[in-house]
Amino acid sequence: MTEFDAVWLNANLATMQAGSEPYGAITDGAIAVRDGRIAWLGPKSELPAFDALSTPLYDVQGQWLLPGLIDCHTHLVYGGNRANEFEMRLQGASYEAIAKAGGGIRATVNATREASAEQLFVLGKDRLNALLSQGVTEVEIKSGYGLDLASEQKMLQVARELAVHHPIRIHTTFLGAHALPPEFSDSDAYIDYLCQTMLPELHRQQLIDAVDVFCEGIGFSVEQSRRLFETAKTLGLPVKAHAEQLSNLGGSALVAEFGGLSADHIEYLDEAGVQAMAKAGTVAVLLPGAFYFLKETKKPPIELLRRYQVPMAVATDLNPGTSPLCNLPLMLNMACTFFALTPEEALLGVTRHAATALGIRDAGTLAIGSKANFGCYAISQPAELVYQQGVNSLRQLVIAGQAVPL
Numbered sequence: 001m002t003e004f005d006a007v008w009l010n011a012n013l014a015t016m017q018a019g020s021e022p023y024g025a026i027t028d029g030a031i032a033v034r035d036g037r038i039a040w041l042g043p044k045s046e047l048p049a050f051d052a053l054s055t056p057l058y059d060v061q062g063q064w065l066l067p068g069l070i071d072c073h074t075h076l077v078y079g080g081n082r083a084n085e086f087e088m089r090l091q092g093a094s095y096e097a098i099a100k101a102g103g104g105i106r107a108t109v110n111a112t113r114e115a116s117a118e119q120l121f122v123l124g125k126d127r128l129n130a131l132l133s134q135g136v137t138e139v140e141i142k143s144g145y146g147l148d149l150a151s152e153q154k155m156l157q158v159a160r161e162l163a164v165h166h167p168i169r170i171h172t173t174f175l176g177a178h179a180l181p182p183e184f185s186d187s188d189a190y191i192d193y194l195c196q197t198m199l200p201e202l203h204r205q206q207l208i209d210a211v212d213v214f215c216e217g218i219g220f221s222v223e224q225s226r227r228l229f230e231t232a233k234t235l236g237l238p239v240k241a242h243a244e245q246l247s248n249l250g251g252s253a254l255v256a257e258f259g260g261l262s263a264d265h266i267e268y269l270d271e272a273g274v275q276a277m278a279k280a281g282t283v284a285v286l287l288p289g290a291f292y293f294l295k296e297t298k299k300p301p302i303e304l305l306r307r308y309q310v311p312m313a314v315a316t317d318l319n320p321g322t323s324p325l326c327n328l329p330l331m332l333n334m335a336c337t338f339f340a341l342t343p344e345e346a347l348l349g350v351t352r353h354a355a356t357a358l359g360i361r362d363a364g365t366l367a368i369g370s371k372a373n374f375g376c377y378a379i380s381q382p383a384e385l386v387y388q389q390g391v392n393s394l395r396q397l398v399i400a401g402q403a404v405p406l
């Protein structure tokens, strides 16, 4: 008799594994859990013998099980809000003009520096709870609204603390190179400070899982990004970038040159950048919330990404300036309606490909040995999760083999 901690029966499994079946689907299936991991999955008829009397059983009654969703790009910890700038932009002010006038990221930097760690924790927990209710089980959280050592440290410590007190697994990313702080007038000097002081110290405190940079005309140049990536490499940290969001500086190709995890936004990505990403295995992270909220018109080169088989991930980019949208399922719908992804591509974007964008190997698909993180949805087909918004079809969320209260 095989020992399981629990078994889910009569389930349709969207494993999201590569293969011939769309969504890696297994109909009339079962999934068995042991020690927080998936111990077995497959057609119910092939389920190994186990002691049904002593093993908790869940009859899913033909509903669909999907891997826990992964939001691979968020700025979830931040103070204040930028509703005022939303009004200004509706009256015609551009994102860049507001940033140049001292608003934008700097406005949130001020609010985040003023907020206590406790206040940031409460705000972050509320946002994580919203994502949890949507079936999200892994979230990436960036720094980047502190821009000095104490404040960046505060942000990253809050992210680590949220991981202790919340069932969602959290991956931290250092984004000190998000904007030039008021204490610096020279961006090269600030990059020196990041490379020589801030990044090594925060890494020493084990607060960083990856390094990001805003590689853009209103952010940092490719040369400055390269210096940051070289420091990350010496520290053994993987890299990613906000790249080709408003123009094409070649940030995506730089990430690929460093074998980086992902290039994110990429509305202005060109074929050379796509080829470099394909060669390096760098993931294209699509952020339709920012595209929508900025009323951007330039779309990422989806056909090129498909042709060169660059994995596409989809994320909220939750942040107070360009994507105050704490809703990952909505991003699925936007990725299809704005960028013409198929529903399967969109769901891969918040499961298997999102895991790759974070360097995660034990989540993102339903597979033996993966963490037993999955959601049970009252839907008749996976595409419904992409198509219908606002009505929550999640009936049960399991993290590490345990059902979590929603």
Ligand SMILES: O=C(O)CC[C@@H]1NC(=O)NC1=O
Pocket: 104, 105, 108, 178, 214, 242, 245, 290, 317, 319, 320, 321, 322
């Ligand atoms: O406006 C903000 O607060 C962040 C915007 C966000 N950061 C970045 O580098 N690109 C973005 O869309």
Ligand SMILES: [Fe+3]
Pocket: 073, 074, 075, 242, 317, 319
């Ligand atoms: Fe972002």
